[in-house]
Amino acid sequence: MELGxxxxxxxxxxxxxxxxxxxxxxxxxxxxxxxxxxxSQGKRQIIVDLEGVExxxxxGLGVLVGGLKRLRSHDGDLGLVCTQHRILKVFEITGLxxxxxxxxxxxxxxxx
Amino acid sequence: MDExxxxxxxxxxxxxxxxxxxxxxxxxxxxxxxxxxxxxLKLAVSEACTNAIxxxxxxxxxxxxxxxxxxxxxxxxxxxxxRGQGFDPETLPLxxxxxxxxxxxxxxxxxxxxxxxxxxxVEFVPSAKGTAVRLTxxxxxxxxxxxxxxxxD
Numbered sequence: 001m002e003l004g005x006x007x008x009x010x011x012x013x014x015x016x017x018x019x020x021x022x023x024x025x026x027x028x029x030x031x032x033x034x035x036x037x038x039x040s041q042g043k044r045q046i047i048v049d050l051e052g053v054e055x056x057x058x059x060g061l062g063v064l065v066g067g068l069k070r071l072r073s074h075d076g077d078l079g080l081v082c083t084q085h086r087i088l089k090v091f092e093i094t095g096l097x098x099x100x101x102x103x104x105x106x107x108x109x110x111x112x
Numbered sequence: 113m114d115e116x117x118x119x120x121x122x123x124x125x126x127x128x129x130x131x132x133x134x135x136x137x138x139x140x141x142x143x144x145x146x147x148x149x150x151x152x153l154k155l156a157v158s159e160a161c162t163n164a165i166x167x168x169x170x171x172x173x174x175x176x177x178x179x180x181x182x183x184x185x186x187x188x189x190x191x192x193x194x195r196g197q198g199f200d201p202e203t204l205p206l207x208x209x210x211x212x213x214x215x216x217x218x219x220x221x222x223x224x225x226x227x228x229x230x231x232x233x234v235e236f237v238p239s240a241k242g243t244a245v246r247l248t249x250x251x252x253x254x255x256x257x258x259x260x261x262x263x264x265d
Contacts, residue, residue: 055155
């Protein structure tokens with residue numbers, strides 16, 4: 001099971017990272033590595049697009065929390081795009097909808 | 113209770129997806145459960161298997177994680193057993209409120225609180241060998257199609 005990770009820099013100053021597949025303890029490290037890589041490249045406004053994510057558990061949530069923490073420590077931010085109820089539910093149950101900015105589309109996320 | 117599945121997986125992360133797939137497929141085909149409940153079960157199984165694998169890693173165990181599925185007319189039960197060192201779910205550290213900036217320092221530890229909200233009953237049964245986590249969903253069986261005859265019968 002591979003995780004798809006596509007970077008789109010066509011919305012400066014935002015970098016959109018589109019994730020496809022299932023995010024669990026096996027695949028989450030790849031997402032973490034990509035977020036670390038983007039920050040090391042100087043990206044400071046990252047939008048993680050979860051519309052292609054079929055499954056996300058607490059390991060995936062943890063990576064996103066870690067990414068948000070890393071970006072804020074560099075005066076940046078991490079926003080999310082997600083409209084899928086089953087993925088949003090995980091954020092709602094854990095209260096993390098109050099921590100992340102979650103948008104309905106990339107257009108909405110980069111308009112902020 | 114009727115045991116309908118017994119599965120052992122290596123305590124490796126890449127096998128958790130298989131456990132999710134098998135259990136959710138079984139629940140979909142055999143139980144009268146809404147799609148959202150199946151998604152909830154899938155997530156709970158993933159969380160419990162992740163904990164089991166981490167327990168094996170901490171105990172340096174190369175034994176398999178065992179998954180058992182049982183059902184009756186009222187409920188569907190999934191039990192995930194590990195061979196770790198055991199733990200007390202009541203002593204897990206609490207996360208700060210989500211509005212506290214300190215909350216960003218907690219990247220882990222959400223699994224058990226999640227499981228508690230996703231299924232109807234969760235039981236943690238410590239044993240001398242490790243821990244068994246039993247997930248229960250209430251609901252009746254699906255209306256199953258009668259089996260077709262095998263070609264050649």
